[in-house]
Amino acid sequence: NEERSFIAVKPDGVERGLVGEILRRFEARGFKILALELTHPSEALLRDHYGDLSSKPFFPKLLKYMQSGPVAAFVIQGKGAVKIGRAMLGATNPQDSAPGTIRADFALDIGKNVCHGSDSVESAEREIALWFPQGVKPYARAVD
Numbered sequence: 410n411e412e413r414s415f416i417a418v419k420p421d422g423v424e425r426g427l428v429g430e431i432l433r434r435f436e437a438r439g440f441k442i443l444a445l446e447l448t449h450p451s452e453a454l455l456r457d458h459y460g461d462l463s464s465k466p467f468f469p470k471l472l473k474y475m476q477s478g479p480v481a482a483f484v485i486q487g488k489g490a491v492k493i494g495r496a497m498l499g500a501t502n503p504q505d506s507a508p509g510t511i512r513a514d515f516a517l518d519i520g521k522n523v524c525h526g527s528d529s530v531e532s533a534e535r536e537i538a539l540w541f542p543q544g545v546k547p548y549a550r551a552v553d
């Protein structure tokens with residue numbers, strides 16, 4: 410089950426200097442970083458990314474939050490990238506996240522939950538195409 414997942418450090422995480430720590434955890438776990446970009450997502454991209462949430466009462470706040478600063482977007486590849494990626498982030502609401510997860514270690518508020526991870530292989534591929542429209546190259550193996 411070699412797969413890819415889309416992970417993003419949200420503006421609060423970037424502002425607080427957590428990009429290196431979060432990348433470090435994914436690298437230490439054994440995932441390969443396939444793509445990495447600091448980006449200011451447009452409203453159109455966010456509406457597409459969060460399309461299933463557009464009717465939620467918190468949606469306008471979510472758009473504002475996600476545009477409050479740069480987002481560090483990256484793609485990980487490895488065994489069980491989607492499921493393990495989600496487990497490493499912790500529950501969406503940091504109040505429910507298990508100790509040792511990124512959200513439990515660095516957040517308290519569901520409205521500022523530091524990071525995002527794809528919830529299925531299908532959404533991972535959709536989100537990767539959305540955030541990296543130029544395409545993502547497969548991980549290059551070292552030549553001997």
Ligand code: CMP
Nearest residue numbers: 462467471501519520521522524525526
């Ligand atoms: P994420 O994993 O990016 O998926 C959807 C996002 O919506 C979630 O993390 C939160 O940032 C946000 N979200 C979900 N529920 C709420 C809520 N009740 N209030 C504010 N933001 C929320």
